[in-house]
Amino acid sequence: MTKGEETRQRIVELAAPLFNQRGYAGCSVADIMEATGLEKGGIYRYFESKEDLAAEAFKFSVAEIRKLRTDDLDSIPGAVAKLRFIMDRFVSEPSPMQGGCPLMNTAIDADDGNAALRGLVRDAFVDWRRRVAAIVRQGIRDGDINKSTDPAELADTIIATLEGALMLARLDGNKRALKHVRQSMELLLTAHSV
């Protein structure tokens, strides 16, 4: 990495949690100047606009969260164990950065606004939903999960439930809601298992 690339990367890494905590409108370029110690010109040397920086920060957040949520997944044998691993990991470490899940935060933040961010977060959720559905499909092929199970339905349920519970848990300031849905998802998984 050149010095310029290093600075650019440092701006992205410092901006990501700020956008995640404050939202797009709530995080100003002045906030990012303060966090990075750079002048406005020093930031705009690397990014065309605040939109551009927010998009890069979100891509960084998505890469971090994808790593957190699916790292080591390949080493887990069997679809049902993989789904359990995803849920347990989510409950134990719901987000890699301050402010909660960047996917959910950006989805709520961008659903009425910023079209570029909205496209990126939609892609990120499509990717996550497909990955979970692929695990369910593998489970059906392996005979671990019922043939009648709809992979997209189960994937959407697991993801929606975890994200919704994280929202409640952050409000509560404790993991009660996450533990509650983890129990319910276990029951659902049992109902889908062969």
Place this chain on the structure above:
Amino acid sequence: MTKGEETRQRIVELAAPLFNQRGYAGCSVADIMEATGLEKGGIYRYFESKEDLAAEAFKFSVAEIRKLRTDDLDSIPGAVAKLRFIMDRFVSEPSPMQGGCPLMNTAIDADDGNAALRGLVRDAFVDWRRRVAAIVRQGIRDGDINKSTDPAELADTIIATLEGALMLARLDGNKRALKHVRQSMELLLTAHSV
């Protein structure tokens, strides 16, 4: 209502969907001036601050959504039918106002910021969770729901799942995720039913 009270109420009703769509930081007093056709002084005659107006707008939103989600609920016989009614109503009419569910939006918006709004949204979710848990408890007493079911666990799961699915549905621009979780919740309800 006096003319002043009417004006105040009109500001609240017009501000509520703006805060809901844009978030607290993303909705300026200028936006509210534009929507209401009032000068800044005409708004601050009725509210101490933007914080104060946002809190009143949120209380209005909560009352609207509570009406939408639980109206007619008393006329539904039996706990399981009541839970189905809540879920069906949520899928058919997820939010009474532009911008999606004001509870979820405000929860995400306020979890790192605005303490007053955070308190209000926490109270609103506590209320909703208690009401759903009370229905489950009634179902256990009536012998419709298993004695081993944890009312808070099932209530948290239903609410987290519906809210998470609404987030996905708004990103998708269709109700697929809501319909998926509705199916899953039916399976879960069956597992909890006697």
